[in-house]
Amino acid sequence: MSENAYEETDVVVIGSGMGGMAAARMLAQFGGKRVLVLEQHYTPGGMTHEFSREGRFKFGTGLHYMSGNAGPFLEFMTDGRVQLWPLPDDYDVLHFPDFDFSVPATREKFQARLKEQFPHEAAAIDRYFATVRRAMTGLAARNVFSSFPAPVRRMGYPVVERLFPATYRTTREQMARSFNDPRLRAVLEARWGLYGTPPGANAFGYHAAVPTTFFLDGTAHPVGGPKELNRIVLEILARYGVEVRTRQQVHRIVTERGRVREIEVEDRASGRTYRVRTPTVVSAAGVRNTYALLGPEWADKPAALPPEPSAVMLFLGLDRSPAAFGLRGENHWFMPDLDGHDGFRRELGDGTLYVSFASLNNPAARHHTVELLELVDPAAFAQWEGTDEQNRPEEYRKLKEELTRRLIARLDERWPGFARTVVFAELATPLTFENFQHSVRGSFYGLAATPERLRSGVAGARTPVKGLVVAGQDAWGSGVVGALAGGLMAANAVLSPRQTGAMWRTIRARPVRDSAAVWQGYLRVTDVEVLTPTVRKIRLAPMAGDTLPFAFAAGQYLKIDLPVAVEPIERSYSISSGPGTTDHVEIAVKRDPDGLGSTFLHDDVAAGDTLRVSGPFGEFTWQESAGTLLLIAGGIGITPLLSVLTEAAESGRTGRIVLLAGCRTEDEIPFRRELEQLPARLPGLEVVFLVSRPGDGWTGRRGRIDLETLRPYADDVTRVHLCGPAPMMQDVIGWLTELAVPRDAIHTEAFVSGRSAETRRERAHALAVAAEKAGITGYTITVEDQTFTGTPGQTLLDAANAAGVPFPQSCGEGSCGTCRVRITAGAYETDPRGMFSADELAAGWRLACQTLPTADLTVSRPSSGAPVRIVNGRRA
CATH class of the missing domain: 3.50.50.60 (FAD/NAD(P)-binding domain)
Incomplete structure (x- = not known):
């Protein structure tokens, strides 16, 4: 630029x-x-x-924290995808110098508790909540008017103030009108820290909206x-x-x-x-x-507008859960006095303090954290305005250290021993917020x-x-x-x-999830079962309710984000359960000593944990067909095939199914018990285990799956599902081809992870940059009598699609194998994804969606066999 x-x-x-x-x-x-x-x-x-x-x-x-009911605005903005985890019913605990008060979820419970503790003010409490509703309505009306043209605003603002005077009073004034008991006033004024202006200065409309109305349905954390x-x-x-x-x-x-x-x-x-x-x-x-x-x-x-407060925030990392101190995830508010007249202008560290236990409220959290917030006057930090954020004066550093100590001491006073659990602390000041938010004087x-x-x-x-x-x-x-x-x-x-009318009608309508969109969200681990010394089965269930938020087909897989570091890694795992089970989904994971994902799932994941999941994915799905269904598995490759067999049993299939399952030892056969029981539900099923290193007690078949193993089952095969290590799949594809099994009848599983797609995009970008440096502006692609141009960094399939030249295709990601092409000459980079036999790879068969040309290519499509010639175009 x-x-x-x-x-x-x-x-x-x-x-x-x-x-x-x-x-x-x-x-x-x-x-x-x-x-x-x-x-x-x-x-x-x-x-x-x-x-x-x-890390x-x-x-x-x-x-x-936020409302326990996401509300129409947030529901709309997230297309209904936001998942919320409720805080405890008593979600805010208020600590005053001589008493505590716990704020419960729902208006009814809140009013009832206030009347229980302040019975002499019962009628006033009812009148107060009616006033809250009117003040909230006034705030909404005023803000909507603010979006109208100036003439409408000039007429509308005075009308709103006349109709809803409580909206414009200070909270201190409204409380004085409503109640006599100073303790009750203190309870209802207390949570002004949610919007940052103390009761003596804030407008009651804001107080009615945020701590009073917004949380009446309970509270939650994403x-x-x-x-x-x-x-x-x-x-x-x-x-x-x-x-x-x-x-x-x-x-x-x-x-x-x-x-x-x-x-x-x-x-x-x-x-x-x-x-x-x-x-x-x-x-x-x-x-x-x-x-x-x-x-x-x-x-x-x-x-002319009054100045805003800022805040200090203290971020703490703990070496054990706050639950050890009896905490359940509720927020705690520490008020230094009843009236709060001095608001945020007390000595730093002594003001109203809000404490949140995020790691207790987020079921996906792996480590224990606490966040503290104290509203402060930004003038307390004004002397360091304009200093280099990386090289603040020593006085600033000392102030932060002392303030950190004082805030932790306040927690330790409430929960003795808390300070000893703190292993990390970092304090943000108004200067921090000014730097990162670009807000005026660190306005929070x-x-x-x-x-x-x-x-x-x-x-x-x-x-x-x-x-x-x-x-x-x-x-x-x-x-x-x-x-x-x-x-x-x-x-x-x-x-x-x-357009505005369409917007508001859409917001008011409850979002409907696009059934074609891939589901993404969190599932809870409800069970971990040992299948073999190296294989675990993990059951995942919905966070809420008893129905999975997605449907899947037998043979598909899930992508799971595994929090093994600061940024999670994504891994793909086949679904082993049948699609007829709708209250959970199961995966099986084989431990790879060098694999970050599998070792994490074996060593660190337990029932009660939460994992981010997306899916389902994959074209390795079962379709009913006449003739023999041949399923071939190598080791953990049995996982998606078990799902296929379960669906076949649930659908009442009676046709012939042959499962050939190869493993190294009999102890390493995953799902052996389930597989041995399946013939009772699938009368046409024949299960054959082949063990390459059997023990003395093994009485079944010995050796590996090879040409002779496959020969007896090849005559009437109409569909083959093959899953296992890539070299094994290459060999089996070659043997099946030799046995005249139609190539289109052979289906293999290939995972497509976010990382693999990202790697391809990164490589495509690198090739495009290299081509530009070499003076290459594009590729001229000729298909029979057609000629079109692609750009460096495009896959072969993308170039053909952009030119409108038909190529066989389906998923576009390398998992279905539909876009198979034969490259007979030229240079390119590609990922074959385990879709081909060794002979096919040697003959030049590749996936068009994974192939990035780096020089002239000659390509034949399987549909016509016609050659496609790609010629570099060079800058004049």
């Missing part, structure tokens, strides 16, 4: 937090816009971002951590063609006659600058940052949640500049879901009325 290069797009979104991503999706999906998202950080996701330390501890940065939300949303954005770029710093929003014209951007990875012409900019970077980007004449517009929750904000014409989705709108927390309210709602308000401001 050259200096001052220009690009064009329909919409630029500044910031990839949940608000920015929500706006991006709405504008792409319902507006048909080309959307470019620019993120200044190196990782997208805003406060759904996670980071890791010491084991994972921490969230902003999302600690299974897999906050990053799962980020992962799902980014996948969906890609589906709608939204481009997300990281390390892109927007320096200026350029306007012309009161309308957005373009933005100026620095690519922080390369230092280059460029401009993007666009009629619409959605800023999820906060109101203050947004106006600053317009230039000096705009920067002071938000100055966006604009202060005050009555002044509600009355301001600056705080909201609309701006005076046509084509510029605000998304995120500043357009609605605090937190991930508040930011998401702010993204919807931004979309509300940009889309046409017809």
